[in-house]
Amino acid sequence: MERSQKHIIPKDQYRRNRRVFSDDGSQKINGPDQTPQDTTDTVSSENHYDTVQDPSADGADTTYAAAERENEGSQADGSRDYAPGEEGYRDNSAPASMGGTPGNTSGRGPSDGNGNGGGRRRGCLGSLLLPFLAGLIGALAMLLLFNVFDDNNDGGGTGNPDDGVSEENRQEIEDIKGQLQEQSGDENKQISDITAAIQRAKQSVVSVINLQKAGQIVPGYQEVPESEPEEAGTGSGVIYKLTDEYAYIVTNNHVVEGAEELQVNLENGDQLTAELIGTDVWTDLAVLRVERGNIENAIDFGNSDELLVGETAIAIGSPLGQAFSGSVSRGIISGLDRSVPVDIDTDGNYDWEANVLQTDAAINPGNSGGALVDQAGNLIGINSMKISMPTVEGIGFAIPVNEVEQIVTQLEENGEVQRPYLGVMLQDLYTVPAEVLVNQMNLPDDVNSGVIISNVEEGTPAAEAGLEALDVVVSLDGEPVENMLELRKYLYYEKAQGEELEIEYYRNGELQTTTATLE
Known part of the structure; x- marks a missing residue:
């Protein structure tokens, strides 16, 4: 099965065929072959947080520039995508009394001569009242729907006792709503709970700057001295804990990877030097620490x-x-x-x-x-x-x-996550040619999944359990193991340090079992 690419950021989007009507009523079909050429940027763990070219520079084609072109196209023809034909559109928009014979909308002729009024007068009156009544009903319906959806989505202006907000935070949100109303200059402006909650959460979100020294080697010359650390990439982080002295920030491991210095920019614009406390490559998490100073807000954890x-x-x-x-x-x-x-x-x-x-x-x-x-x-x-x-x-x-x-x-x-440790280097069995498995490792023909031990470190649980290089692990605690990923997940999620692990493996074609005590 083809694997999905990770971190590929498209700079443009495919566009569907659109029907565009010109002033003379002619139609033109714009298809995908007439859209701008699609380009992609691969974003790996090394450049997932890299900065981008200034959109004001000549030739810059950034994601938001492509989106702007898409919006312009939508404004030009979007209102006509689902419109009926020109004649049908006009017919449906025109009052019925404007078609056919004037004054005959009632079907009774011009006038009955008895002072009852002709069909023309009643037709004109109907043509005015019907659109007015229809518009009034539609407006009332839209107001009703707006109120319903606004209450459901934004929580109204009163909040919900069961929305997961503590009383202390609820009061803070109400205070923020009042401040936003003052900033807008409109005391009657309704600020929703969700808007105020976002403003509060934003105060705990920071920018993380990865600074690295850039050395350079020129052919025929000695290595150029390292420069001062420069910005190598940027990411984000979240203040999650405050003590009297420090503020703790969680971010991604790949944001801080390779950094020689780390800088944190607060929501208010203050710049602080950060200390790296610990990282975990498996979960892609890292913890930073900065002096608390005037930092007053740490984010609240949900569930x-x-x-x-x-x-x-x-x-x-x-x-x-x-x-x-x-x-x-x-x-x-x-x-x-x-x-x-x-x-x-x-x-x-x-x-x-x-x-x-x-x-x-x-x-x-x-x-x-x-x-x-x-x-x-x-x-x-x-x-x-x-x-x-x-x-x-x-x-x-x-x-x-x-x-x-x-x-x-x-x-x-x-400074790290302590996980059970076996002490082996591994290789997936499916990566080894079948001839090698049969002729050199003497594996039975029906063994086509498992993990090969390529190296055993001395003094580790694996060494003490008697495991050797070229052993093929096929199960842990009776659970089949097909590849390295399954082996790691079982160790990290199902076992703990100090527990025993039963390992079933093949050596020279014979199935054997041993027990290791994990560290």
């Missing part, structure tokens, strides 16, 4: 285990770098407990499966490490990656906040 598909999801971060810091995009939770394969060491093979939330809220390079919040402003995930191909749109992923909470606690305490 990702209680999420439902269709709930509001709001992404906050710095897409495309500092120019768009504090950007907000709104969508829904599209899926729960998604497993997305990840190639961590970029060798072309999947090393891990990330357990993530799926959302259609816009997530772009620079959003990595930012917040995914619910309509109450509570953190429900850390934005991490997206799938973007010419045929894919609106599939982004975030690490569930319940997993984030467990990981950051370990990173704070240990």
Whole structure:
């Protein structure tokens, strides 16, 4: 099965055929072959958070530039996409009394001569009243629908006792609503709870700047001295914990990877130097620490285990770098407990499966490490990656906040996540030619899945259990193991340090069993 490409950001979108009517009534069909040429940017763990070319520069063709061209096309012909033919459109728009014989809309002729009035007078009156009444009814219906949907989506202006907001935070949201009304200069302006909640959550979202030194070697010359650290990329982060002295920030591991210095830009524009506390490559999470200073807001954690598909999801971060810091995009939770394969060491093979939330809220390079919040402003995930191909749109992923909470606690305490350790290097069985498996390893013909041990470290649980290079592991605790990914997931999710692990393996064609005590 063809694997999905990870982090591919399309700069333009395919457009469907559109029917455009000119002033003389002629039609023109614009098809996909007449759209601008599609281009894509591959965004890997190395450049997922890179900055982009200034859109004001000549020849710049960025994502938002392409979107602007698409909007212009939509404004030109979008209102006519689903319109009927020109004659039909005009017929349906015109009053009935304007067609046929004047004054004959009632079917009774011009006048009966008895002072009752002719058909023409009644027809004209009807032609005026009917559109007026229809418009009045339509306006009332739209007002009713607007009120219904506004109450459902934005929670009205009063809030809901069961919306997940604490009384303390509810009062803070009410205060923010009052401040927004003052800023707008309109005391009667209605500020929804969700708008105020977003404003509150934004105060806890920061930009993370990855600074690296750029050395240079010129042929025939000695290496040029390293320069001062320069910006190598940008991402986002979330302030999740405050102490008297420090503020703790969670972000993605790939945002801070390779950094020699880290800078954090707060929502108010303040720039702080950050200290890296710990990272975890498997969950793509990292924890930073800055001096608290005047920082007053840490985000509240929600509960990702209680999420439902269709709930509001709001992404906050710095897409495309500092120019768009504090950007907000709104969508829904599209899926729960998604497993997305990840190639961590970029060798072309999947090393891990990330357990993530799926959302259609816009997530772009620079959003990595930012917040995914619910309509109450509570953190429900850390934005991490997206799938973007010419045929894919609106599939982004975030690490569930319940997993984030467990990981950051370990990173704070240990600088790393402590997982069960076996002490072996592995290779998937399916990557080895069948002739080698049969002739050199003497594997039975019916053994076509498992994991080959390519190296055993001395003094490790695997060495003490008697495992050797070229042993082929086929099961753990009686559970079949088909590849390295399954072996790692079983160790990390099902076992703990100090527990025993029963390993079934083939050596020289013979099935054997041993037990290892995990460290």
